[in-house]
Each structure stands twice: as structure tokens, then as C-alpha cells.
Amino acid sequence: MKELLQVRGLTKTFRLSAKQQKLEKTREKVRTAVNDLSFTANEGEIFGLLGPNGAGKTTTLRMLATLIRPDSGDAVLDGASVVKEPEQVRGKIGFLTSELKLEEFFTPNYLFDFFSTLHGVPPQVRRQRREALFARFGIDRFAEVKVADLSTGMKQKVSLVVSIVHDPDIIIFDEPTNGLDVLTARVVTDFLQELRSQGKTIIVSTHIFSLVEKLCDRVGIIIDGRMVCCGTLEEIRRGGSLEDRFFDIYRETVGEAE
Amino acid sequence: MKSNGIIAIMRKELARFFGDKRMVVSILLPGLLIYVMYSFMGQAMGSLYGVEEDYVPTVQVVNLPASVSALVEASGGMALVETDASAVEEAKAAVAEQGLDLLAVFPADFDQAVAAYDPAGGGAAPDVEIYYNAASTASQSTYMLLTGLLDAYEAQLANKFDINAGGGVYDLASEKDTAGTYFASLMPLLLMIFLYSGCVAVAPESIAGEKERGTIATMLITPIRRGDIAVGKILALAVVALLSGASSAVGTVLALPKLVGAASDELSANIYGVQDYLLLAAVILSTVLLLVTLISILSTFAKTVKEAQTYVMPLMILVMVLGVTAMFGGGAKTELWYYLIPLYNSVQCMVGVFSFSTVTAGVAAALAANAVYTVLGVFLLTRMFNSEKIVFSR
Ligand SMILES: Nc1ncnc2c1ncn2[C@@H]1O[C@H](COP(=O)(O)OP(=O)(O)OP(=O)(O)O)[C@@H](O)[C@H]1O
Ligand SMILES: [Mg+2]
Numbered sequence: 001m002k003e004l005l006q007v008r009g010l011t012k013t014f015r016l017s018a019k020q021q022k023l024e025k026t027r028e029k030v031r032t033a034v035n036d037l038s039f040t041a042n043e044g045e046i047f048g049l050l051g052p053n054g055a056g057k058t059t060t061l062r063m064l065a066t067l068i069r070p071d072s073g074d075a076v077l078d079g080a081s082v083v084k085e086p087e088q089v090r091g092k093i094g095f096l097t098s099e100l101k102l103e104e105f106f107t108p109n110y111l112f113d114f115f116s117t118l119h120g121v122p123p124q125v126r127r128q129r130r131e132a133l134f135a136r137f138g139i140d141r142f143a144e145v146k147v148a149d150l151s152t153g154m155k156q157k158v159s160l161v162v163s164i165v166h167d168p169d170i171i172i173f174d175e176p177t178n179g180l181d182v183l184t185a186r187v188v189t190d191f192l193q194e195l196r197s198q199g200k201t202i203i204v205s206t207h208i209f210s211l212v213e214k215l216c217d218r219v220g221i222i223i224d225g226r227m228v229c230c231g232t233l234e235e236i237r238r239g240g241s242l243e244d245r246f247f248d249i250y251r252e253t254v255g256e257a258e
Numbered sequence: 259m260k261s262n263g264i265i266a267i268m269r270k271e272l273a274r275f276f277g278d279k280r281m282v283v284s285i286l287l288p289g290l291l292i293y294v295m296y297s298f299m300g301q302a303m304g305s306l307y308g309v310e311e312d313y314v315p316t317v318q319v320v321n322l323p324a325s326v327s328a329l330v331e332a333s334g335g336m337a338l339v340e341t342d343a344s345a346v347e348e349a350k351a352a353v354a355e356q357g358l359d360l361l362a363v364f365p366a367d368f369d370q371a372v373a374a375y376d377p378a379g380g381g382a383a384p385d386v387e388i389y390y391n392a393a394s395t396a397s398q399s400t401y402m403l404l405t406g407l408l409d410a411y412e413a414q415l416a417n418k419f420d421i422n423a424g425g426g427v428y429d430l431a432s433e434k435d436t437a438g439t440y441f442a443s444l445m446p447l448l449l450m451i452f453l454y455s456g457c458v459a460v461a462p463e464s465i466a467g468e469k470e471r472g473t474i475a476t477m478l479i480t481p482i483r484r485g486d487i488a489v490g491k492i493l494a495l496a497v498v499a500l501l502s503g504a505s506s507a508v509g510t511v512l513a514l515p516k517l518v519g520a521a522s523d524e525l526s527a528n529i530y531g532v533q534d535y536l537l538l539a540a541v542i543l544s545t546v547l548l549l550v551t552l553i554s555i556l557s558t559f560a561k562t563v564k565e566a567q568t569y570v571m572p573l574m575i576l577v578m579v580l581g582v583t584a585m586f587g588g589g590a591k592t593e594l595w596y597y598l599i600p601l602y603n604s605v606q607c608m609v610g611v612f613s614f615s616t617v618t619a620g621v622a623a624a625l626a627a628n629a630v631y632t633v634l635g636v637f638l639l640t641r642m643f644n645s646e647k648i649v650f651s652r
Contacts (some may be wrong), residue, residue, distance in 0.1 A: 065479050068646040091481040100479065101472035105274055117266040118480040162476075 002203045004170060005041040005064075009073035010034055012059050024211040034072065035225035041218070042204060042240035043169075046196050046244045049205040050246070054226040057205035058097065061174050064203065065095035077170055091119065094164040097174035101159075104148035108139050108158045111147070112165060119166035126165070133161045137187065153184035160188065171195060173204045177211060189215060221249055228253050263482040267490025271464060279372075285459065285498060288452070289505030296513030302581070315359035315400040318349045323368040329407050336360075353389050353397065359401045361389040374413065432518050434529045434614070442613035446605045447581030448510055449503070453542065454577045456502030457525055457549045460495050462566035465557040474649065484643040488554075488636050495550045496543075504544065530611075537621065538611045544628040545604040551635035558642045561651055580605050589615035597623040600631050 002195065021027065027138040034056040041047040049057045062068045064075050066086035074081050080088035102111055109130070116126040134140040137157040142150055145157060156179075164171065171234035176192065192202055192215060206212060212219055219242075220230040228249055229236060242243055275281045318341040319326075330338055336359075341349060343363075352358035364386050365371055371384040372496035386408065390401035422428050468474040477487060530538075551568050580602050590610030597603040597617070603624035610616035640650045 010531065036288040057345050067475060067479060068650065085479050087483070090479055093479075095479050102476060103274070103468075103471070103473045105278065106270075110273070114266060115480060116272055117474075118477065118482045120262070120481065 002043040003040045004043040005047075005075065005077050006202070007037060007039050007060075007064070007073075007075040008062055010037045010070045010075060011064060011072045012056075012068065013072050022227070032225055034063070034070075037222065037225065037227050038073075039220045039230050041201055043144055043201050044196060045200045045217040046054060046192060046202040046204065046215050048212045049203065049222055049223035050203075050207065050209070050212050050219055051240075052207055055222045057207075057222060058099075058115060058174050059185065059225075060222070061097065061172050061205055064089075064172055065093060065097075066090055067095075085150065091166065092168055093172055094166070094168040094169045095172045095174075096160055096163040096176070098178060102147050102155070102162075105146060107144050107146055108134070108150075108161070109143045111158065111162050115162050116165045121166055129165065133164075136191075137161060153180055156180055157187070160191070169200055171200055171202045173202070175206055176204050177208070178207075192227045204241075204253060209211065209241075209246065213242050223250060223253050226253075261487035264490040267477075269483075271491055271494030272462075272497065275460065275494075280623055285456075285502040286505045288455065288502065288511035289507075293509035296515045300513070300516035301472055302539050311417060313396060317360040317362055317400065317404065318345075318352075318358060319362045320346060321364040321366050321368060323364055323413070325369050325372075326364070326408070329411055330404075333403075333407060335403060339640055350389055353391050356391055356394045356397065359390075359394070359397045360404060362404065363387040363389075370637070377416075397463045405584065438613045440558065441500035442609050443585045444514075445510075445612050446584035446608040447578070449507060449542065449608060450545075450577050450581040450601075450605060452510075453499065453503040453546055453549060454574060456499035456504070457546065457553050458496045458567070458570055458574070459502055461550055461553040462557045462560070462563050462570065464491060464495055465554050466560040466563045466566035469558070469560070469649065470562045474643075477645070478649065485636070485640040487643055488639040490583070492547065492550050492554060492632075492636060492639075494523050495554065496546050499546050499550055500543065503542065529619040534611050537616065538608065540625060541604055541607040541611070541621065544625050545601070546633075547632045548604075548628045548635070550634050551639065555567070555642065556634055558639060558648060577601060583608050589613045590620065591616050592617055592620070594620055594623055596620070598627045600628065603627060 010031070014031045014033055016024070016026070016029055021029070024167070037056070039047070049060060051057050063070050063082060066078065066082050066089050071082065074083045077089050078083075078092050082094060089219060106114070112130045112134075113126060116129075121129070131140075134143055136193050137160070137162060139154070139157060142154055147155060149184050150158065150230055152208075173192070176188050180188065189211070192204070196202060202216065204211075216233055218230070218232050219236050221236070233242070236242065267353040268402075275285070315336050316339060317336050318339050320341050322338060322340050327338065330336060331342070341361075346363060349358060353361050361597050365384050368384055375381070375383055377383070384482050388401060388404060391397040463475075478484070552573060556569040556573065557566040583602070584605050590606050590613065594617075596606055597620040603620075607616075607621050607624050609620070610621065
């Protein structure tokens with residue numbers, strides 16, 4: 001099995017503004033969002049980052065997607081370093097998170113073509129891919145409707161499709177089912193499994209245990225910016241339910257810190 | 259791949275603006291509004307100070323002297339009606355109610371009294387009383403006409419010397435120069451404001467707006483270079499801003515003669531040749547590129563469109579102040595270093611074109627300087643797009 005992704009000692013701190021300090025009722029000036037985080041993911045597997053709110057999941061994925069730079073440490077995706085070769089990394093990954101929005105004025109057709117151009121996808125390939133993906137997600141009927149007029153679920157599907165116009169080998173999804181109804185969530189999880197069967201490597205973050213149990217091959221549990229344990233789903237569960245194991249681990253970790 | 263990115267961004271920005279009818283209207287409307295407003299103002303001012311051409315005002319005169327009668331007859335333009343001294347109060351009331359245009363009361367034997375009066379003697383001069391109504395345009399203008407005639411008559415009585423009594427042309431400025439001076443004092447300010455408004459109408463929306471709505475991050479995770487985003491956006495924004503500025507400028511040039519009213523024959527933009535317009539177009543283009551870049555940089559610091567509009571306020575004041583400097587005439591500056599000061603150099607170039615005093619080396623210096631500033635600005639913008647602190651500031 002090929003290790004397609006290596007994360008080594010990723011660390012990220014944020015300087016908190018006076019406004020943020022007040023808002024979060026804290027005196028600390030610097031927040032360590034991700035603290036010396038390491039893990040690897042293999043080709044053709046779904047890796048889950050599981051953690052409570054504020055654990056640092058989104059921050060980790062944003063570093064992998066080269067939107068923000070780590071303070072220290074590095075991640076190598078299919079041979080490209082996020083620190084040294086961010087532009088190469090961007091060509092290899094598809095990234096989806098709720099903070100990435102589509103311009104509401106445009107139609108799915110336009111956006112698909114626009115992002116294909118930015119990714120350097122040849123027109124011929126683009127057309128085939130668009131037809132296949134739009135049909136797969138039922139976007140074809142809405143292909144000429146402005147994004148502003150689409151339902152939340154349809155918007156999410158368009159965002160998903162647009163994030164993979166270049167057929168990337170590594171797909172990074174932050175909270176893939178957040179805010180979706182069960183039907184749309186199902187479409188998304190089914191698609192992720194389909195991608196895995198095509199040999200894609202997928203990293204998802206979530207705080208939903210059932211999603212991890214259903215989807216993931218390997219899991220990393222992240223609390224307070226640290227990777228507290230990492231392994232196959234079975235290794236982590238040790239025969240019990242993931243939820244029970246998580247609370248044990250959480251108690252151990254937070255208890256240690258106090 | 260490289261230019262592909264720039265073109266893709268440009269096309270997207272232009273599609274955004276021209277695909278939206280509301281945007282197109284908001285870009286082109288100012289020009290139409292300016293034309294309608296200025297024309298209307300010109301008309302309103304015209305009717306305020308002018309009286310209908312063929313209207314002959316009526317003046318009631320008490321003790322009409324022969325000399326004045328002859329004067330008025332010679333000049334024409336008003337009808338004199340002799341009135342008895344007893345009707346003065348009645349006539350005053352008529353003037354007050356705008357039923358009568360003017361009432362002139364001369365002393366009895368005005369002509370003799372004038373002839374006999376010796377200014378050196380110190381006694382009171384014969385006094386003419388003219389009652390008028392400033393609220394009535396006709397009354398006011400008739401008052402001016404009659405007092406003008408009487409003043410001229412008085413001057414003629416005591417004539418010691420003349421100024422410009424011959425019928426020749428004494429103002430040696432050509433019509434071209436007069437109009438040029440006028441345009442040169444006004445147009446730079448107007449143009450700068452129009453260009454600025456055009457840029458502000460689009461740049462904050464395109465840059466701070468994309469930040470605010472989270473759509474810029476979606477572009478930043480593609481392999482496109484940040485520099486391409488900056489250049490593509492600036493080029494597209496400049497096109498839109500130019501259109502908006504051009505619409506306003508055309509509206510103004512068409513409406514100016516109407517605003518100025520009577521002088522309209524002299525105030526035609528026809529005095530400028532193709533070369534002047536080409537020069538002006540080059541200056542405008544370089545100014546818009548610089549302005550769009552500056553406003554884009556300021557907008558990139560902002561988290562929201564509203565915030566961006568606050569950030570660009572000082573720039574607007576600066577642009578207006580620089581535009582006003584064009585009013586303190588004297589033609590374009592000849593010292594080259596003035597043409598290196600951004601924005602001020604645009605004003606100077608415009609003054610030069612409009613007043614036919616273009617300093618060619620100055621314009622060349624200004625265009626080159628602006629190009630350098632713009633490139634530096636694009637470079638800075640690229641750096642800013644690369645900075646997570648600026649793009650993802652919260
Ligand atoms: N730009 C930023 N400036 C300041 N603090 C930040 C910033 N981004 C994240 N943080 C802080 O870093 C910590 C980790 O945030 P992150 O969004 O990565 O958590 P998460 O695991 O994704 O949580 P959630 O489940 O709520 O999405 C939080 O305390 C958050 O407040
Ligand atoms: Mg998150």
C-alpha cells in the first residue's frame with residue numbers, strides 16, 4: 001500500500017485580536033490551533049479526522065489545502081510539499097469546506113467551465129466530465145439556473161462537483177455532510193465510497209461518530225490540536241463502539257492535562 | 259497556461275458585470291443623469307436670467323425728458339408710457355404686483371437741471387427714481403437696461419476720454435483660447451471625479467465583495483497564480499470603470515454648452531482635434547489603471563464592501579483636491595517632476611490638453627510613471643493575495 005499523504009509535525013498558531021479575546025472570554029494572545037500533528041494516509045483509503053468543536057480539524061485541512069501556511073512542520077501530498085510546492089499541491093487535490101463559496105451570480109455550467117480553465121482541464125475532457133458529474137448528481141436540470149436560486153442541497157452538490165473538476169487523486173472534505181438532509185448526505189457519502197473504489201485517497205473531518213464508522217478505513221482522533229490516537233477503525237474501537245472509546249480517550253487526555 | 263489564467267479571470271469579471279442588467283444600468287446611468295441634470299440646470303438658469311426674446315416691457319415715466327425719450331427710441335427694447343405725477347402710487351402698486359415692469363420718476367425739467375448742474379459746485383445732483391421688482395425677471399432686466407442707458411448718457415455728458423470706442427475686436431484671445439481656458443479649469447476636476455466614481459463602483463464589490471462572500475478562497479485553491487488573479491481583475495475592472503467614466507464624460511461634454519447657455523457657440527468641444535482626444539484617452543487610460551489598482555489594494559485590506567468604501571474615502575478627497583488645483587489656471591506645469599506625482603500628473607496632463615499647452619515630455623513622463631506605479635501596485639496586490647492574514651482576516 002502506498003502512503004500518498006504524510007503529515008509531519010504540523011503546527012499552527014493564530015494571534016487573537018482584542019475583539020476575539022473578548023468574544024471568547026480569554027486572555028491568551030496566541031491560540032495554538034494545531035499542535036505538532038502527524039499522520040499518514042494510504043492510497044485508496046478514507047481517512048477520518050475525528051474531534052470536538054475547536055479541536056483544529058478545519059485548520060489542519062486548510063493547511064493541507066495550502067490556504068494557510070503551517071508555522072512549522074510539513075505535509076507531503078503525492079510527493080508535493082505544502083510548504084515548498086503549494087502550487088503543485090493545488091493541482092493534485094480537491095478541497096471542499098463550507099468557507100469556500102461559489103459566486104451566486106453564475107450558473108453551474110459557467111462555474112464548472114471557469115474552474116476547469118483555472119485547473120487547466122482541456123475543453124474536450126471538461127465537457128465529458130461535466131456531463132457525467134452533472135448527471136450523477138442531478139445537476140443537469142439546474143445547469144443554467146443561477147447558484148443563488150438553488151436549494152442548499154443542490155448548492156452543496158455543485159460545490160462538490162466544482163471542487164473535483166480536475167479529477168484529483170486526493171480529496172479533502174471538511175464536514176462533508178454538515179447542514180445536509182439525510183437524502184443529500186447519503187448522496188455525498190455514497191459518492192465518497194465510489195471515489196475510494198476508484199482508488200482515490202480521501203481525507204474527511206467530522207465530529208459525527210456514525211459517519212466515521214460508516215465511511216472511514218482509518219481514523220485519527222484530534223483533541224486540542226493534538227493527535228491523541230490514530231489507527232484503523234478496528235484498532236481504535238477495540239470491539240466497542242466508537243463513541244464509548246472516544247469518551248474514554250477524551251477523559252484520559254483532558255484528565256492528563258489537568 | 260499563464261495568460262489563460264488572466265483571460266479566464268477577466269472574462270469572469272466582465273461576465274459578472276455585463277451579465278447583470280442592474281450593474282450595467284448603474285454603470286451607464288451616471289452619464290445620462292449628468293446630461294439631463296446639467297441640461298435642466300442650464301435651462302432653469304436661462305429662464306431665470308433671460309426674458310423671452312420678443313417681449314417688450316412697459317415703463318411708466320413721470321416727466322419724461324426729451325433726451326431720454328430719444329435715447330430709448332434709439333435703443334429700442336421697451337415701451338415708454340407717460341404718466342402723471344399723481345398716478346405714482348398706483349403705478350408703484352402695479353410694479354409690486356408685477357402688472358407693470360418699471361416706473362421711472364424724473365424731476366421736472368430734468369434736461370435743464372442736468373445742463374445747469376455743476377459737480378464742482380457741491381449741490382445735490384438731479385435725482386431719477388426708478389422703481390422695479392427684483393422678483394420679476396422682466397422687471398429686473400428692464401431695470402438693468404434703463405439704468406445702463408442712463409449711465410451711458412451720463413458718461414457721454416461728461417465725456418473726457420473713451421475706452422475702446424472704435425468698433426474693433428479688442429479681446430485678442432481667440433474663441434478657441436476662451437473655450438480652452440474654460441474647459442481646462444473645469445474638466446480635469448469633473449473627469450477625475452468621474453473616473454474615481456467609476457472605479458469605486460466596481461473595485462470594492464469585486465475584491466472586498468469576493469472576500470466577504472468567501473468566493474475568493476475558492477479561486478485560491480486552484481493552481482492559478484495569484485498574480486494572474488490580480489492582473490485579470492484589474493484589467494477587467496479598468497474596462498468597466500472606463501465605460502462608466504466615459505459615459506459621464508460624454509454626458510458632461512454634451513451638456514456643458516446647455517449649462518453655459520448663451521456662450522454655447524464658443525463652448526463647443528469641436529475646438530479639440532483628434533490628436534487632443536487621443537492624448538486625453540491615453541491619460542485617462544493610465545489614470546484609470548492606477549486608480550483601479552489603488553482602490554483594489556485598499557479593498558483587499560477590507561473585510562466587507564462597506565469597510566472598503568470607508569477605506570477609499572481619503573482617496574476620494576485627495577482626487578477632488580487635486581482636481582480643484584486645475585482651477586488655479588496658468589496652463590499646464592512645465593517642470594517635469596510635477597508629472598511624476600501620481601494623480602496630480604493626470605490633472606496636469608488634462609489641463610495641458612484642454613488649454614492647448616501640453617508639455618509632451620511631461621505627458622510621456624506621467625504615462626511612464628503611472629505604468630510603473632501600476633505595476634508596483636499589482637505586485638503588492640499579488641503579495642496581499644498570498645497573505646493568509648489579509649485574505650482570511652476575521
Ligand atoms: N483565523 C483564526 N484566527 C484565530 N483563531 C482561529 C482561526 N482559525 C481557527 N481558530 C481557532 O483555532 C481553533 C481550532 O479551530 P478549527 O476551526 O480548526 O476547529 P474545528 O476542529 O474545525 O472545529 P469545528 O468542529 O467547530 O469546525 C479554534 O479554537 C478556533 O477558534
Ligand atoms: Mg471545522
